[in-house]
Amino acid sequence: MSFLAALLQQTFLQHAVAASLLAALACGVVGVLVVLRRIAFLAGGIAHGALAGMGAAYLLGWPPLPGAIAAALAMAVLLWRLTTRQRHDEEVLIAAMWSVGMAAGLIMIARSAGENPDLMSYLFGNILMVGRDQLLWMAGLDLLTLGIVAAFYPAIATTVFDEEYARLRGLPVEAIRLLLLLLVALTVVLLIQVVGLILVIALLTLPAAAALSSRSMLAMMWRAALIAGAACLGGLWLAYAQDWPAGASMVLLTAAVYLVASLRRR
């Protein structure tokens, strides 16, 4: 059965396509902020720290998604506090938070009684298993993320372009920095559903970086979202038709688009 024919009949594929597009939207918009503000390393820390939240949720018998949201948001606040003043050991702190969060998550998952959660699906995503509830959560996260960006777009753009100037203009620069990290946290949780937390960082950076030649930040966001969406659907097709791992296929496709874009810019 062809991919398109299957798509018309199979609910799990329809869910997977919807999840891909929802994730791509947030990933394009927030990915541009990550790339332009150069906080990819912080975003990675937030993504890996989210595992601690999922582990805690499992240990307490809660659904993992709220746990991941809470942990990612907490991680964002923590990393914001740690990097408020440009410290010389900033990188070390981020790296430590990154691995400590993941280690805590692994231990809590291992200690959780009874059910054996599918660890691999957290780490590498399992888009073919996305259910209706998860889709609703993802749509809510998308609305929240895009709504915040839309409401404060000019202030965010001014701050990302020139923080010193934004501060002089009286913009709440530090609060906007926190807002960006919180947006990253929400997006990371969205993307974990699709590609898993290990590969999140690829989707948060490569589509945006491939769209760098745009005329404005807004245009770059649309292009990045389109690239991410196309790569996710392509990855989905590879997963269905060739039985490749979906998340990994999406990442490689995104990387290919990025490579072509950088070669063309030369």
Place this chain on the structure above:
Amino acid sequence: MNAELRACDTTQSLGDGATRLIAAPAIVLEHLSFARGEQMVLDDLNAVLAADDFVVLVGPNGAGKSTLLHLILGLLTPTGGGVTLLGGAPAATRAAVGYVPQHGRFDRRFPIDVGGMVLQGRQPPGWHPGWRPTAADQAAVDEALTRCGIAKLSRRRLGALSGGEMQRALIARALAGKPRLLLLDEPTASIDPAGQEALYTLLGELNRQMPLLVVSHDLSLISRQARRVWCLNRRLHVHPALELTAETLASLYGFPVRAVDHRSDHAEAV
């Protein structure tokens, strides 16, 4: 009025308030000091930047120029004395300052065009959820672009600008916010001679409407446009621009300074 103000330049002190009542000074430094730990970075600075002034701030690297700018803008708190900016506390009044940073520190790959960057000069302070630029904001942007002679470059990406054009765009961004004082950091550094020449003219024109404080090592700028020179090296000495001699600068920098006179196209060591 200008002649009167300039006549008292050489004897300028904080005591001559009578003549200054005509127009409030843009910047007043009173016994301003700043220490980092044990180290005294700025020591008892006293100076006035008048309402129609054009001051060039000179000093060797590490003299405290950036620190002084940050104090004037209220981004640092003095450890002694104080700064009055546009008649108030810097943190409250700095939004009325048009700040023009060094053009070299921008990422040229950033996805923004000249018009977009200048529009950021209209950004209101605070959160303002849902704020979008209005037609009035766009009109202010167009006016600023025209004034800086770069109206044609409005749709050009930053990465495609020359150093001189970038500097003009940054000045336009500052002007779009309708400032009452312009503060420029090394505007003529690493800009080709033709671009520098055009900038001197532009700065001179702007000075007809507002006071300027320019951090610069550019001696031509001092001889062409400046009325006063603030020589900073931990302490501040104020000189009328015309009286600034090579010896003064040499003693400030600790080595002979080469003056370049663009008008005669000859470089001479002084």
